[in-house]
Amino acid sequence: xxxxxxxxxxxxxxxxxxxxxxxxxxGSATPELRQCVQDMHQQARQLQQACSGGQQQMGQQQMGQQxxxxxxxxxxxxxxxxxxDRAMQACRQAGSNVDQQTQQAVQRAHQEISSVKxxxx
Numbered sequence: 001x002x003x004x005x006x007x008x009x010x011x012x013x014x015x016x017x018x019x020x021x022x023x024x025x026x027g028s029a030t031p032e033l034r035q036c037v038q039d040m041h042q043q044a045r046q047l048q049q050a051c052s053g054g055q056q057q058m059g060q061q062q063m064g065q066q067x068x069x070x071x072x073x074x075x076x077x078x079x080x081x082x083x084x085d086r087a088m089q090a091c092r093q094a095g096s097n098v099d100q101q102t103q104q105a106v107q108r109a110h111q112e113i114s115s116v117k118x119x120x121x
Contacts, residue, residue: 006116009112009115014047016044017109022105023099030097030098033087036083037106043080043083044109047073050072051073074120074121077116077117080113081113081117084114087109088106088107
């Protein structure tokens with residue numbers, strides 16, 4: 001995945017986690033789900049900052065070795081996916097105690113994160 005495409009996808013992840021955070025704040029959610037979504041949102045922000053801060057380095061690495069920054073981003077995306085998995089599990093456990101909008105927002109964020117992880121492999 002090219003640096004600019006990755007940046008766009010990470011921006012999309014951050015937007016999806018923003019939506020999920022708004023949904024759990026305004027809708028019905030268990031404390032566990034709120035915490036998972038908060039963690040997911042924070043990790044997405046950190047990933048976005050790593051991508052933005054590393055944009056020049058990415059360009060340089062594409063010329064030569066693919067290493068450090070790339071594997072660091074892969075690891076962040078993998079951790080973010082694990083957090084999204086926990087959020088999905090919390091959604092399932094809460095069942096009807098979570099409104100449809102919140103469920104959909106969490107699912108969208110999870111799908112986007114999983115998609116990016118697969119493309120980075």
